[in-house]
Amino acid sequence: MTTLAAKAEPHEAQPWWKGASIYQIYPRSFFDSNGDGIGDLPGITQRLDYVASLGVDAIWLSPFFKSPMADFGYDVADYRDVDPIFGTLADFDALIARAHALGLRVLIDQVWAHTSDQHAWFVESRASRDNPKADWYVWHDAKPDGSPPTNWQSVFGGPAWTWDARRGQYYMHNFLKEQPQLNCHLPEVQEELLAITRFWLDRGVDGFRIDAINFSMHDPEFRDNPPAPASNTPRTRPFDFQLHIYNQSHADIPPFLERLRDVFDEYPDRFTVAEVGGADADREMKLFTAGNNRLNTAYGFDFLYAPSLTAAAVREALENWHSGGSWPSWAFENHDAPRAVSRWAAPGQADAFARMKMLLLAALRGNIFLYYGEELGLDQVEIAFEDLQDPEAIANWPRTLSRDGARTPMPWEAQAPQLGFTSGKPWLPVGPNHATLAIDVQNADAGSLLAWTRQVLALRNGSPALRTGDIAFLDAPADLLAFEREGEGERLLCLFNLGDTGRHFRPADAGQWRPLLSTGEVTDWTVAPYSGLIARFEV
Missing domain, CATH: 2.60.40.1180 (Golgi alpha-mannosidase II)
Structure with missing residues (x-):
């Protein structure tokens, strides 16, 4: 027997988030209140009773900020406003009020490694080399031959540098060229991000999920990344050919997280969780959550891209979170990964596997994240090329599996047009076999996966051993x-x-x-x- 944790504190003394179950809502796909085919904040508010009925502790909202939507909200043009396709700040305040009335905490995404190229900061920064925002982004001169400053590659394909004729320099972007890299090393940028933090905490937000935090700071000496060792794993983009030592994961990140924690500690009962991916994710997650002065928890991609779910893999992942200090979080699905039943279940075993998987998730030590529709057993939808919205999938088609297939509309009513998601044309097609998994169908069936999920979460909620043991x-x-x-x-x-x-x-x-x-x-x-x-x- 291998024991991995010191004795837990009494259940009553634990913060609300420790051992919490958190339900991720992708706003575009949850419920459309106005018939434009895109889910919105009022739509979420209208359906919060359903979410509360599951027995989760909190919701996490993927980005709803003002954005040109090059990467569907992960390219933020204004951190303090709601994009009109999702509603208004008043709609957000109404959502917070309704969620809190139902006993649900609300987490929101914060995307701080980069902004949109249409953000006012970047518009000013690119205008000249001597304006007040000139250093708010990562700019660098070309090499003498005109080539990019380093060999760094973008996650979404191609170099991590784009030439800007207005400044006569390259700007860095770890993702799309429409997502220029913020210079988070700069004290003024950090101060602004902390001010944004206070803006949302003052509005009643209960916590942040911080996107791609290990991409937020880079090597200031701009050294080239070394090549990755030879591998039998197929490589579909130049990014996969490097060890990402210098374009991300700089040692300045933990001190900034300590500054962020100082702000959070000014507000009672607030919570921080980070997404951390990459080859060094286990070490970085523990680094970013070490002690009591950084983030509360983090989750990685142990299971999100795993082609199979094995007993050995689960044990190894949990054993990596050794005793003392850090508190883990776990997710089997999210907006960036294919639906788990499509990756893991044997033919004809989707329902059985989904039930076992839900019980396993609830039994893990740590916080657990459920992705909208996971409680229904939604599978990955094949999206035709002409219907693709995902910029990464379009750029790398057909080698990259589209994220769109895990972002299809929530099926509310089996017999309604567009399965009750919208009265218009949905931004993505509804799943062709999702009618049989619709919420109204499963609500009427005491033996459904939805009913099972409620049973499982009720067990976890009432068990100190499962929540924090x-x-x-x-x-x-x-x-x-x-x-x-x-x-x-x-x-x-x-x-x-x-x-x-x-x-x-x-x-x-x-x-x-x-x-x-x-x-x-x-x-x-x-x-x-x-x-x-x-x-x-x-x-």
Whole structure:
């Protein structure tokens, strides 16, 4: 048995966010209140009763700020305003009020590594080399031969540098050329980001999810990245051919996070979580959350792009968050990754796998994130090239799987036009088989995945062992994940068969374990394929 955490504090003393379940809403795709085919803030507000009925603690809203939408809101043109396609600041205030009335906390995205090229700061910065915003972005002279300053590559394809004739310099962008890199090393930029933080916390926001935080600062000496070692993994973009040592992950990031935490500590019960991707994500997540003066938690891409879900991978991911200090977060799906049932479930096993996966997610130590529609078992939708919206997929078609397939409209009503999402033409096609998974269909079925999700979250919410307790892994047969959770006198056994063959695991004192929830068949401690069990030890 391997124990990975020190004894948890009493449940009553824990902050609300520790062990919380958080529901991600992609605003464009959740519910359209005005018939323009794009989901909006009033639409979210109208449907918050449904979200609250799931039993989650909080919602996380993907970007709704003013934006030209080159990357669907991750190119921000004004951090203090709502894009008109989503509504107004008054609509946002109404959303906050309704969410809080329902007992839901509200997290919002903050995208600080870059802005839109239409942001007023960048418009001013590119106008000359001596204006007040001249150094707010990452500019550099060309090499003597006119080529870019470094060999750094963009995540979305091509060099991470674009020439600007107005300044006669290159500007840096880790993503699209329409997303120029903010110079977050600059004290004035940091002060402005902290002022933006206060703006939203003063409006009642309960926390931030900080996007791509490890891309926010770079090597000020502008050294070239070294090549990545040879690999059998297919490489679909130049970015994959380098070790990203100098274009990201600079040592100035943690001190800025400490300044951010100082601001958050001025407001009670607020929460920060970061997204951290890349080859060094595990180390960086622990670095960014170390101690009590940085971020509260972080999540990586352990499962978001994994082609399969294995017992060994889950155990390894949790063991990487060693005892003491950092608190993890976990997600199986989000707006950047293909739907999990399409990646992981064997043919004909989508429903069984989705149920097992939901129970497993709820059993993990840390915070858990659910992506809209995950509770319904939505699968990845194949989007025709002519309907693609994702700029990365369009640029790299057909080698890059479109993110659009995981961003399709939420199916509210099976028999309604556009499955009840909009009265107009939706910005993306509805899933062709999502009618059978629609919310009204599942609400009417006590045995549905939606009903199961509510059961699972109710169990987690009422269990100090699951929310904040210790975790100890047990040796088990291949494909079987076995661990115990323990906290406040509650001891739970968790068994999950991630394989296609039944697996037997008889615990010590087998007669004293009482099943609480199980999915699939568990008979005489033999766990059927794609099945799971949580049992409580009773003396």
